Amino acid sequence: MVRDAxxxxxxxxxxxxxxxxxxxxxxxFALLVLVIFAFALDGDQTTLRTLTAGxxxxxxxxxxxxxxxxxxxxxxxxxxxxxxxxxxxxxxxxFLGKAAAIAVELLVVEVVLAVGVVVLFGSTLRGWGLLVAxxxxxxxxxAAAGTLxxxxxxxxxxxxxxxPILLLPVLAPVLIGATxxxxxxxxxxxxxxxxxxxxxxxxxxxxxxxxxxxxGSLLEES
Amino acid sequence: xxDWAYILLGWSVTGGAVTLYALRVVVRGRILSxxxxxxxxxxxx
Amino acid sequence: xxxxxxxxxxxxxxxxLGVLALVGAxxxxxxxxxxxPADQTQGELVRLMYVHVPSAWTAYLAFALTxxxxxxxxxxxxxxWDLVAASSAEIGVLFCGLALLTGMIWGRPTWGxxxxxxxxxxxxxxxxxxxxxxxxxxxxxxxxxHLRSRRSAFVGIxxxxxxxxxxxxxxxxRTLHQQATVLSTxxxxxxxxxxxxxxxxxxxxFTLTFLWLLVHRFRIAWLEEQVDEVALADAIRERRSExxxxxLAGAEP
Numbered sequence: 001m002v003r004d005a006x007x008x009x010x011x012x013x014x015x016x017x018x019x020x021x022x023x024x025x026x027x028x029f030a031l032l033v034l035v036i037f038a039f040a041l042d043g044d045q046t047t048l049r050t051l052t053a054g055x056x057x058x059x060x061x062x063x064x065x066x067x068x069x070x071x072x073x074x075x076x077x078x079x080x081x082x083x084x085x086x087x088x089x090x091x092x093x094x095f096l097g098k099a100a101a102i103a104v105e106l107l108v109v110e111v112v113l114a115v116g117v118v119v120l121f122g123s124t125l126r127g128w129g130l131l132v133a134x135x136x137x138x139x140x141x142x143a144a145a146g147t148l149x150x151x152x153x154x155x156x157x158x159x160x161x162x163x164p165i166l167l168l169p170v171l172a173p174v175l176i177g178a179t180x181x182x183x184x185x186x187x188x189x190x191x192x193x194x195x196x197x198x199x200x201x202x203x204x205x206x207x208x209x210x211x212x213x214x215x216g217s218l219l220e221e222s
Numbered sequence: 223x224x225d226w227a228y229i230l231l232g233w234s235v236t237g238g239a240v241t242l243y244a245l246r247v248v249v250r251g252r253i254l255s256x257x258x259x260x261x262x263x264x265x266x267x
Numbered sequence: 268x269x270x271x272x273x274x275x276x277x278x279x280x281x282x283x284l285g286v287l288a289l290v291g292a293x294x295x296x297x298x299x300x301x302x303x304p305a306d307q308t309q310g311e312l313v314r315l316m317y318v319h320v321p322s323a324w325t326a327y328l329a330f331a332l333t334x335x336x337x338x339x340x341x342x343x344x345x346x347x348w349d350l351v352a353a354s355s356a357e358i359g360v361l362f363c364g365l366a367l368l369t370g371m372i373w374g375r376p377t378w379g380x381x382x383x384x385x386x387x388x389x390x391x392x393x394x395x396x397x398x399x400x401x402x403x404x405x406x407x408x409x410x411x412x413h414l415r416s417r418r419s420a421f422v423g424i425x426x427x428x429x430x431x432x433x434x435x436x437x438x439x440x441r442t443l444h445q446q447a448t449v450l451s452t453x454x455x456x457x458x459x460x461x462x463x464x465x466x467x468x469x470x471x472x473f474t475l476t477f478l479w480l481l482v483h484r485f486r487i488a489w490l491e492e493q494v495d496e497v498a499l500a501d502a503i504r505e506r507r508s509e510x511x512x513x514x515l516a517g518a519e520p
């Protein structure tokens with residue numbers, strides 16, 4: 001199962017590397033969100049620095065919507081979905097593979113955005129252990145939930161609009177938890193960041209196991 | 223605004239919305255009922 | 268009675284429910300706005316609680332029923348459960364919206380602002396509201412009925428799974444770094460007996476209203492399916508008769 005998941009993930013990542021949609025569109029979009037925040041907050045570096053954690057994760061979430069839409073747009077052309085379905089791979093493997101590819105792409109987005117906030121907002125990053133752990137587990141959680149809703153929306157004619165409205169409320173705990181954990185790591189708020197890390201881990205676990213169980217019948221239908 | 227203004231506002235918003243929704247449901251039910259033969263509406267018998 | 272039922276979604280059972288809900292609502296207005304006393308801390312504004320809390324209760328009840336209906340649909344594959352889930356979600360969104368509105372109307376004179384992010388329950392309810400608006404959006408997308416039912420069922424279940432996570436995250440979000448404030452809407456457990464009775468009575472009346480609406484909304488959903496089927500049957504019959512007519516070489520004038 002893990003090997004099959006690896007195959008799917010490798011396929012998706014290879015497609016992304018070759019097509020350059022992720023690098024030429026999603027990453028610039030993520031940085032654009034940071035620029036928009038800077039304009040909206042009057043370019044005040046002090047404000048931007050204090051709000052680094054929240055703005056960072058809001059940007060990640062918005063970019064994640066694009067990454068997920070992209071991951072399923074790749075499948076919808078040329079009947080690849082049917083090919084996947086008929087490939088004999090277990091649906092759980094397909095789910096894990098797609099989620100892994102999305103998680104890797106999200107990690108790239110996160111790294112680029114981290115550089116972005118350092119350069120554009122003048123933020124100082126510290127508490128690296130917590131930062132890296134939070135970034136990783138949040139990416140997995142977003143990828144798991146995103147893969148589920150992505151395949152749900154993929155079969156619909158209105159997928160571009162329906163995905164955000166379904167996904168973003170569900171990701172509310174991720175935004176809150178990751179922002180808090182980052183805030184704790186950066187020393188902006190005095191909270192126990194690791195308890196937020198645990199919440200994110202639970203989220204990833206819940207949606208990961210839902211995906212492994214339910215992905216089969218979701219893939220079948222749409 | 224006085225406290226009572228808020229109270230009456232809250233109550234009338236609730237009452238109004240539920241009444242409107244109920245009316246919509248009933249009217250729509252009547253229109254649809256006419257389009258469906260009686261033997262397909264189980265609750266009439 | 269039969270003449271009435273012939274062209275509506277009413278039945279004897281639903282009419283009894285409706286009358287009970289109406290009588291209850293009249294009593295609730297009298298109890299809540301006139302008979303029950305003002306609260307020691309909240310003053311007259313406590314009277315808003317008699318619509319706010321029952322609305323929220325009904326919304327949660329309705330969403331729970333949607334989740335149950337969704338799970339039952341996936342298990343039994345019965346159209347009945349799918350329609351229950353759909354009907355319940357729509358009414359749930361209505362009451363959830365009302366709970367949010369009355370919460371804001373209560374918050375304005377109490378907190379001085381319509382919205383307070385420190386109130387975990389209000390924020391959770393907002394997220395819940397948005398999730399089920401999404402659910403209704405999925406239901407509206409035209410698709411093959413079975414696909415739509417299955418897809419909606421998953422959306423319903425996935426949303427329900429998220430509710431506890433949202434609730435605890437919002438709760439910790441505030442309480443982990445802020446002191447418990449005056450914003451807490453918790454009821455004093457020692458509230459006046461009549462006030463407690465009014466509150467519970469309100470929840471009962473709202474539950475009856477919910478059930479009445481649910482019965483009618485369910486029947487509408489069921490009729491909609493029937494209309495489609497009748498239309499299909501008619502179309503097939505028409506085609507058949509056309510075919511016979513052509514076979515009889517235009518016997519009709």
